[in-house]
Amino acid sequence: MLDTEIGLYKMRCIVLNCLRAGLNLHRLILLLAFSATLITLLNSYYSSYQVQKQQLIDNTLNNHKAYAAKLVSATDNFLLAAQQQLAYVAKILEADFTNQTLINAEAERLRLQTNSFNSTIIVNKFGDILGVSPLSLNLQNRKVDSFGTKAALSYRVPMISEPYISMAGNLLIFMSQPLFNSNNEFIGYVGGTLYLKRASILNELLQVHYHQDGSYLYVVDENNRLLYHPDKERIGEQVFDNQVINAVLKGKVGKQQVINSQGVAMLAGYAPMTMAPWGVVTQRPLESTLAPLDSLMWQVFIKTAPIGILTFVLIWVLAKLIAQPLRKLAETANTLDEPTTSVALKHIRSWYYESDELRKAMLKGIGLLESKIGLLRHEAHTDPLTGLHNRRSLNMQLSQLMAQQRSFAVLAIDIDHFKRVNDEFGHDIGDVVLQSLAKILLDVTRDSDIVARTGGEEFIVILPNVHPKRAYQLAERLRIRISKSIIEPVGNINVSIGIAGWPLEQLSLDDVMKLADQALYLAKRTGRNRCVVDTIYDQQDTSLFEATELE
Numbered sequence: 001m002l003d004t005e006i007g008l009y010k011m012r013c014i015v016l017n018c019l020r021a022g023l024n025l026h027r028l029i030l031l032l033a034f035s036a037t038l039i040t041l042l043n044s045y046y047s048s049y050q051v052q053k054q055q056l057i058d059n060t061l062n063n064h065k066a067y068a069a070k071l072v073s074a075t076d077n078f079l080l081a082a083q084q085q086l087a088y089v090a091k092i093l094e095a096d097f098t099n100q101t102l103i104n105a106e107a108e109r110l111r112l113q114t115n116s117f118n119s120t121i122i123v124n125k126f127g128d129i130l131g132v133s134p135l136s137l138n139l140q141n142r143k144v145d146s147f148g149t150k151a152a153l154s155y156r157v158p159m160i161s162e163p164y165i166s167m168a169g170n171l172l173i174f175m176s177q178p179l180f181n182s183n184n185e186f187i188g189y190v191g192g193t194l195y196l197k198r199a200s201i202l203n204e205l206l207q208v209h210y211h212q213d214g215s216y217l218y219v220v221d222e223n224n225r226l227l228y229h230p231d232k233e234r235i236g237e238q239v240f241d242n243q244v245i246n247a248v249l250k251g252k253v254g255k256q257q258v259i260n261s262q263g264v265a266m267l268a269g270y271a272p273m274t275m276a277p278w279g280v281v282t283q284r285p286l287e288s289t290l291a292p293l294d295s296l297m298w299q300v301f302i303k304t305a306p307i308g309i310l311t312f313v314l315i316w317v318l319a320k321l322i323a324q325p326l327r328k329l330a331e332t333a334n335t336l337d338e339p340t341t342s343v344a345l346k347h348i349r350s351w352y353y354e355s356d357e358l359r360k361a362m363l364k365g366i367g368l369l370e371s372k373i374g375l376l377r378h379e380a381h382t383d384p385l386t387g388l389h390n391r392r393s394l395n396m397q398l399s400q401l402m403a404q405q406r407s408f409a410v411l412a413i414d415i416d417h418f419k420r421v422n423d424e425f426g427h428d429i430g431d432v433v434l435q436s437l438a439k440i441l442l443d444v445t446r447d448s449d450i451v452a453r454t455g456g457e458e459f460i461v462i463l464p465n466v467h468p469k470r471a472y473q474l475a476e477r478l479r480i481r482i483s484k485s486i487i488e489p490v491g492n493i494n495v496s497i498g499i500a501g502w503p504l505e506q507l508s509l510d511d512v513m514k515l516a517d518q519a520l521y522l523a524k525r526t527g528r529n530r531c532v533v534d535t536i537y538d539q540q541d542t543s544l545f546e547a548t549e550l551e
């Protein structure tokens with residue numbers, strides 16, 4: 001019971017600690033596995049304790065039942081032998097009952113030849129005591145006056161009396177054999193006593209079976225009186241309300257767990273005698289019977305403890321191994337937006353099916369997320385018709401260039417009389433022209449240049465690190481290339497280009513774009529199909545620009 005209480009207390013501590021520290025898979029697995037193991041261990045301890053306890057009780061009851069039967073047999077044999085001795089003496093005396101010397105000699109021989117009787121007595125039919133041994137009892141020539149000796153005179157049969165106090169003051173039982181003459185007339189009897197409280201053959205016989213482990217036996221007569229008990233003070237005491245005594249005096253053989261008259265739980269076996277209406281009960285206290293079980297269970301605990309501890313350690317390690325991949329996956333799930341997440345995911349050792357599937361699913365999810373974000377980013381920065389940068393993307397790129405303090409030239413390009421193309425060939429063909437122009441622009445510029453469509457038929461080309469004169473040359477080459485290109489079914493188109501640049505007297509980006517627009521407007525106004533450089537930009541000190549390779 002103590003083990004169960006300790007186990008429950010430990011489990012309660014674990015649960016409370018988990019609640020305090022916050023539940024996670026590792027702790028849950030530990031809690032589950034620990035509690036399952038603990039319950040199994042406690043259950044096996046408890047059930048093996050119960051089984052062994054029952055086995056001990058059954059064995060003890062069976063042993064004591066067998067003891068009782070054995071003692072009954074030995075005591076019956078003794079009484080039979082004693083009765084036979086009396087019968088033998090009776091035979092001798094019947095032949096010559098007037099011979100006083102013979103009477104004295106037989107009384108003495110009967111007592112001394114064996115140790116069956118404590119005293120012997122030979123009585124005539126009038127109750128006169130003719131012979132006695134030992135003489136120290138001073139009963140010669142007296143009349144019998146006790147319960148047993150008078151009963152023998154009246155009943156005139158072989159008999160064993162119930163216990164009584166003798167004429168000499170001893171608690172005893174009296175055995176007698178009647179004497180008959182040749183005419184079959186009752187002439188007296190020969191008898192012997194068995195002392196109950198003093199040393200006697202009966203006490204010696206029964207004491208053989210007294211054990212030091214708390215076992216003891218007692219004998220009761222038909223009046224519930226104790227004839228033998230290890231506690232001599234109790235001999236002669238009448239015991240009622242005892243189930244075992246009631247059963248044995250009804251002639252039953254058996255075994256039973258009882259509470260004795262002192263209130264102690266006993267495991268008893270009992271059997272009735274055949275030579276006398278007595279019963280023998282042998283018993284052992286339940287407590288002393290079960291005492292070895294506690295040390296046995298302790299030994300079992302000591303022997304199983306190392307394996308138990310090893311099991312707990314194994315559970316702890318396994319729980320950690322199982323929980324670790326899921327814990328790392330859970331931690332990574334909080335940082336899905338970080339670029340290093342997919343690399344971290346790949347390094348997680350998901351060694352079993354579920355965690356591996358989860359990891360793969362997360363990797364797939366991140367892949368899908370990244371491609372979707374990439375697509376959205378591309379769409380947010382791209383002109384859908386031409387695939388060039390849109391205005392948002394252009395502004396971002398320009399901000400970066402300005403942040404890096406890198407100079408650049410701006411070409412603002414507008415198709416001349418594009419309205420006519422739409423009007424003559426339709427809007428779809430107009431779109432084809434815009435797409436063709438985009439291709440030419442990409443073809444002529446470098447990868448490091450930025451080509452954007454910022455309006456209907458307006459394009460912006462940014463040339464990083466290009467000084468004004470080189471910007472103009474490039475714009476001219478671009479214009480000529482466009483005008484010479486045949487775009488089916490429209491044929492040739494022309495463009496006007498306005499040129500400005502940064503840095504320019506600390507102007508803002510908006511101012512630079514306005515200057516490029518103004519130059520473009522000038523190109524349109526002065527006849528189209530031409531390039532115009534913003535005047536301020538045209539006067540820039542070329543030393544401000546890095547040397548660059550031109551197409």
Ligand SMILES: Nc1nc2c(ncn2[C@@H]2O[C@H](COP(=O)(O)OP(=O)(O)OP(=O)(O)O)[C@@H](O)[C@H]2O)c(=O)[nH]1
Binds near residue numbers: 415428430455528
């Ligand atoms: N096909 C097509 N046409 C467009 C698109 N965006 C704008 N336009 C047309 O571009 C034409 C621009 O006309 P205008 O602003 O009058 O300029 P323009 O005809 O080129 O004359 P100038 O610029 O003065 O030489 C209009 O007819 C618009 O409808 C587009 O995405 N696709």
